[in-house]
Amino acid sequence: TGSALAATWSPELAYAYGTAMAKEARLRGKDMLLGPAINIQRIPTGGRTYEYLSEDPFLSSRLSVGYTKGVQDNGVAVCLKHYALNNQENNRGTVNVIIGDRALREIYLPPFRAAVEEADAYGVMAAYNKVDGWWCAENDMLLNQILRNEWGFAGMVISDWGGTHSTVNSIKNGLNVEMPDKKYLGQALLDSVKAGIVSEEIIDTRVREILRVRLAIKPVPENEANREMTSQPAQQKVAYDVAIKSIVLLKNDGVLPLKLVDKPVIVVIGANATQKMATGGLGAGVKTLYEVTPLEGLTKKIGDRAEIIYVKGYEPVQYNYFDRFRKRTPEEIEKEARQKELTAEKLADEAVKVASGADLVLFIGGNNRAVETEGEDRKDIFLPSGQDKLITKIAEVNPNIITVLTSGAPNDLNTVNPLSRALIISWFNGSEGGNALADVLLGEISPSGRLPFTIPVKLEDSPAYALGNYPQNKQNADVFANLVTTGDTTEQKPEQTAWALKDDADNAYYSEESLVGYRWFDTKNIPVMYPFGHGLTYAGFEYSKLKSDKKTYGTTDIITITFKLKNTGKMPADEVVQAYVHRIDPSVEWPEKELKAFERVTLAPGDSKTVRLSIPAHSLMYWNKTKQAWDNDPCRMEILVGASATDIRLQKQVRLK
Numbered sequence: 001t002g003s004a005l006a007a008t009w010s011p012e013l014a015y016a017y018g019t020a021m022a023k024e025a026r027l028r029g030k031d032m033l034l035g036p037a038i039n040i041q042r043i044p045t046g047g048r049t050y051e052y053l054s055e056d057p058f059l060s061s062r063l064s065v066g067y068t069k070g071v072q073d074n075g076v077a078v079c080l081k082h083y084a085l086n087n088q089e090n091n092r093g094t095v096n097v098i099i100g101d102r103a104l105r106e107i108y109l110p111p112f113r114a115a116v117e118e119a120d121a122y123g124v125m126a127a128y129n130k131v132d133g134w135w136c137a138e139n140d141m142l143l144n145q146i147l148r149n150e151w152g153f154a155g156m157v158i159s160d161w162g163g164t165h166s167t168v169n170s171i172k173n174g175l176n177v178e179m180p181d182k183k184y185l186g187q188a189l190l191d192s193v194k195a196g197i198v199s200e201e202i203i204d205t206r207v208r209e210i211l212r213v214r215l216a217i218k219p220v221p222e223n224e225a226n227r228e229m230t231s232q233p234a235q236q237k238v239a240y241d242v243a244i245k246s247i248v249l250l251k252n253d254g255v256l257p258l259k260l261v262d263k264p265v266i267v268v269i270g271a272n273a274t275q276k277m278a279t280g281g282l283g284a285g286v287k288t289l290y291e292v293t294p295l296e297g298l299t300k301k302i303g304d305r306a307e308i309i310y311v312k313g314y315e316p317v318q319y320n321y322f323d324r325f326r327k328r329t330p331e332e333i334e335k336e337a338r339q340k341e342l343t344a345e346k347l348a349d350e351a352v353k354v355a356s357g358a359d360l361v362l363f364i365g366g367n368n369r370a371v372e373t374e375g376e377d378r379k380d381i382f383l384p385s386g387q388d389k390l391i392t393k394i395a396e397v398n399p400n401i402i403t404v405l406t407s408g409a410p411n412d413l414n415t416v417n418p419l420s421r422a423l424i425i426s427w428f429n430g431s432e433g434g435n436a437l438a439d440v441l442l443g444e445i446s447p448s449g450r451l452p453f454t455i456p457v458k459l460e461d462s463p464a465y466a467l468g469n470y471p472q473n474k475q476n477a478d479v480f481a482n483l484v485t486t487g488d489t490t491e492q493k494p495e496q497t498a499w500a501l502k503d504d505a506d507n508a509y510y511s512e513e514s515l516v517g518y519r520w521f522d523t524k525n526i527p528v529m530y531p532f533g534h535g536l537t538y539a540g541f542e543y544s545k546l547k548s549d550k551k552t553y554g555t556t557d558i559i560t561i562t563f564k565l566k567n568t569g570k571m572p573a574d575e576v577v578q579a580y581v582h583r584i585d586p587s588v589e590w591p592e593k594e595l596k597a598f599e600r601v602t603l604a605p606g607d608s609k610t611v612r613l614s615i616p617a618h619s620l621m622y623w624n625k626t627k628q629a630w631d632n633d634p635c636r637m638e639i640l641v642g643a644s645a646t647d648i649r650l651q652k653q654v655r656l657k
């Protein structure tokens with residue numbers, strides 16, 4: 001998933017990922033991929049946080065470029081989504097985003113801009129929501145002025161499913177294709193042309209944009225599609241490589257890697273040890289040839305070196321979209337609740353009993369694809385299914401706990417963190433996720449993933465919640481969920497869809513402006529549970545001798561910094577070095593720091609390397625709202641080099657002129 005890919009902090013792996021996706025797509029007869037999904041993770045509860053990449057626009061941009069090039073270099077078009085500001089799932093089909101120009105340009109648009117300007121993305125999907133009062137699928141500012149005129153996008157724009165709202169405005173303001181039907185761009189469009197409301201010149205322009213993509217991508221002949229299994233060894237290796245590099249070690253007191261001496265008894269507790277994550281999530285479920293679960297990976301890799309006992313521990317959340325149509329009496333609801341309570345008690349008692357006699361407890365919990373899903377944001381970030389209560393009981397009989405969270409988005413860790421000797425995020429990690437997790441736990445490879453988002457101490461600390469900007473407190477009604485549950489894509493009745501709310505859509509005020517994610521926490525001095533960019537390894541790294549090639553830089557210069565990095569540990573490991581900038585005496589407001597360069601560096605034990613990072617000075621510009629243009633902010637500036645947003649090891653002062 002997107003957050004796992006972003007946790008690799010590797011544009012090279014993003015390219016490989018795109019390559020594998022394209023090869024599988026063409027084997028299936030598909031020549032356009034509906035991805036990558038590159039919206040900024042604004043809220044920790046976002047239903048599609050696991051699909052999106054990061055809270056940071058620079059990290060998202062670099063990965064978006066790699067992903068897009070990987071796909072399109074291999075004969076498949078991308079369709080960047082969801083353009084733009086689709087940062088929540090609740091009421092996404094009605095919400096109107098109110099945002100300042102600086103935040104729009106500096107935070108939310110950069111991944112799209114980079115994928116268009118640097119990777120020549122062929123397709124863009126317009127989002128469901130409104131921006132500044134206009135639906136994204138008919139938004140002249142987004143589609144014509146910015147996407148096409150400023151960035152030079154020459155390809156096609158398609159609507160999200162059911163996200164088209166008009167004929168004339170859509171075709172004039174930049175939409176090429178209505179999905180999944182022809183309510184607005186079918187006969188209604190022909191009638192508009194005949195009536196002289198829409199010119200043939202506009203039609204020619206929109207058709208030309210579609211044809212550019214058609215001519216750039218070689219079609220897959222029908223007799224060549226679906227002849228060969230899509231899951232080939234080369235793609236399986238990419239799945240493993242991404243999984244192994246994405247796993248984030250948040251905490252470790254030395255219990256990892258596992259030391260399997262005298263055949264210890266390891267009890268594996270948690271439904272996520274056996275749950276497969278490929279399906280679910282509404283529109284993001286996929287078919288897989290196989291999926292190695294955490295328990296399967298551990299059992300296979302450990303063999304007879306330990307005795308592994310598995311107990312479920314808790315009942316996972318299960319959600320069926322058709323449940324909304326099932327009517328139940330209060331008595332039935334109460335009976336179901338009581339049954340769930342009895343089941344939870346039974347599973348917990350069994351887990352505690354088995355844990356009491358084990359040498360080690362491996363608790364595998366987190367979310368699943370019913371908890372994190374398109375069309376609906378989470379109400380909170382607590383671990384579901386009573387996991388906090390369960391792990392507290394387990395800790396009373398066995399404090400030797402290693403916790404693995406298979407989640408795609410942040411969880412509240414206030415309970416699990418102090419009770420765990422080691423804590424890992426293993427994501428919804430694809431076909432090879434179980435093998436990758438086992439290899440990390442056993443020390444076959446040092447963990448090297450880094451958080452692509454901040455994990456707050458509590459949800460209410462995050463900016464949109466702290467400022468009261470989210471949630472908008474309206475009953476959720478989602479158009480795509482209704483499309484897939486009713487199976488009706490042509491004759492949707494108003495009361496069945498989110499469109500019934502469109503005349504009363506809530507405004508989403510982005511008053512935190514540019515202070516998204518770590519920018520907010522750093523600038524406001526709010527403590528976090530784990531910071532953006534954090535991740536431990538089984539080695540140690542020493543940073544020294546930071547230098548810059550000059551002291552003063554103009555707008556066309558490239559800031560080049562070098563420093564020495566040494567592996568002080570006893571095994572090979574990757575360090576993800578990160579460079580942030582902090583303005584000392586700026587003329588406009590800035591966040592405390594911003595990520596502007598990073599690199600994944602592999603070093604053997606005792607080895608050193610001089611690392612070189614480049615920061616183009618033009619990437620330090622801001623959007624001048626008065627001029628409506630990018631502008632320079634001459635000032636003194638510190639370059640901060642370290643291992644996370646809060647773990648700064650070196651700093652160097654330079655000047656922008």
